[in-house]
Amino acid sequence: MSExxxxxxxxxLRPVAPSDEFSRALLKRVTATxxxxxxxxxxxxxxxxxxxxxxxxPFAAFVxxxxxxxxxxxxxxxxxxxxxxxxxxxxxLHVTSQKLDLAYQAVRTQSSAFVEADTGV
Amino acid sequence: MRICRSxxxxxxxxxxxxxxxxxxxxxxxxxxxxxxxxxxxxxxxxDSSMLALAGRFLEADDPQDAAAQEVIKGISxxxxxxxxxxxxxxxxxxxxxxxxxxxxxPGWSRLVETRSRKTHADVDIYVMIVNKQAIGLxxxxxxPRALTIVNIIGSIDLEKLHKLEGQFGVPxxxxxxxxxxxxxxxx
Numbered sequence: 001m002s003e004x005x006x007x008x009x010x011x012x013l014r015p016v017a018p019s020d021e022f023s024r025a026l027l028k029r030v031t032a033t034x035x036x037x038x039x040x041x042x043x044x045x046x047x048x049x050x051x052x053x054x055x056x057x058p059f060a061a062f063v064x065x066x067x068x069x070x071x072x073x074x075x076x077x078x079x080x081x082x083x084x085x086x087x088x089x090x091x092x093l094h095v096t097s098q099k100l101d102l103a104y105q106a107v108r109t110q111s112s113a114f115v116e117a118d119t120g121v
Numbered sequence: 122m123r124i125c126r127s128x129x130x131x132x133x134x135x136x137x138x139x140x141x142x143x144x145x146x147x148x149x150x151x152x153x154x155x156x157x158x159x160x161x162x163x164x165x166x167x168d169s170s171m172l173a174l175a176g177r178f179l180e181a182d183d184p185q186d187a188a189a190q191e192v193i194k195g196i197s198x199x200x201x202x203x204x205x206x207x208x209x210x211x212x213x214x215x216x217x218x219x220x221x222x223x224x225x226x227p228g229w230s231r232l233v234e235t236r237s238r239k240t241h242a243d244v245d246i247y248v249m250i251v252n253k254q255a256i257g258l259x260x261x262x263x264x265p266r267a268l269t270i271v272n273i274i275g276s277i278d279l280e281k282l283h284k285l286e287g288q289f290g291v292p293x294x295x296x297x298x299x300x301x302x303x304x305x306x307x308x
Contacts, residue, residue: 078174085175086168088185092165092199093189097272099262103244106235 128149143228145249145257147272152202155268158211159204169197196275205271212268217261220270225260241265246279 018026156162172193179186189243193199204212224231224247233246242264249257260271 011257028189079178082174082178085171086178088165088167088220088267089175089179089189089193089199091163091173092167092183092201092250093192094272095165095203096199096200096260098270099244099260099271100246102240102262102264103233103235103246106237106240106244107233109237109239110235 131179139272143226143249143251145228145259145272145274146198147200147220147223147259147270148202149202149270150216152216155204155212155216157200158206161205161208163203165199165201167199172196172199196273196277198272198274200272203265203271206207206266211266214263217263217270220259220261222236229257229259233308251269 131242152162152164156164176190176193178303179190181187181190193231224245228249228251229247230250231245232248233244235242235244237243242262245261245264247256247259249259255277256275258271258273258277262269
């Protein structure tokens with residue numbers, strides 16, 4: 001009794017090749033679905049994301065490079081200004097010391113003249 | 122109401138005006154005419170920020186730079202106008218009258234006044250002393266073919282100036298520190 005039932009079940013569940021008509025209908029449906037606008041929309045969704053990345057990355061790189069260049073130029077400008085200021089300080093002190101020396105020479109000449117007059121030279 | 126407010130403002134400002142220290146910074150004229158005539162002219166205007174910037178670029182290893190760094194420590198401004206001419210008498214005393222007028226103001230004392238008959242070079246050195254501290258220095262050097270005006274603002278240590286002279290290849294000046302001669306006196 002049980003063997004009979006088992007053989008009947010095996011017969012019923014035996015893999016059967018689909019009919020040609022069923023296969024054609026299935027393939028038709030699959031093809032139609034793949035080319036449908038909804039499917040295309042879903043498939044194309046990663047594109048805008050990747051495009052945004054390719055636009056953002058060079059832009060970020062450009063901003064970084066521009067910032068670096070600007071920083072470098074600013075440092076160069078400051079250095080040039082600093083060197084100019086240094087040169088001016090040296091020059092100003094040089095001029096001042098030269099003129100102080102002029103006064104020193106005059107004072108010394110005058111002092112030696114006084115000494116000579118005092119000693120009767 | 123407006124008068125009342127003005128009076129109150131005046132009362133508030135009076136003590137501030139009374140306590141105001143004399144300004145050691147001279148208003149130097151443009152000297153445009155002298156610049157045109159001069160064979161060589163030097164115009165240097167360094168305020169505190171420029172001096173601070175210059176200080177960052179002075180090298181401690183270099184003796185000249187180190188001396189300059191030491192000198193500018195207490196200084197908040199250096200102003201130089203220097204003109205060299207090809208001919209004698211290219212400028213007149215009236216050109217520097219505006220500067221001399223400022224130096225006759227209270228606060229300024231003439232430290233040195235030299236008149237050389239040999240070189241015809243006149244040098245006047247003025248200092249502004251407040252609370253026994255020199256807060257400004259002015260120098261006018263008139264030579265037949267050169268005119269130099271120097272104005273240094275800040276707490277000037279004459280000892281440092283001694284060092285400066287030595288560093289710049291100029292002999293040391295035997296100034297008596299803190300003993301400024303009264304205005305108009307002869308050395």
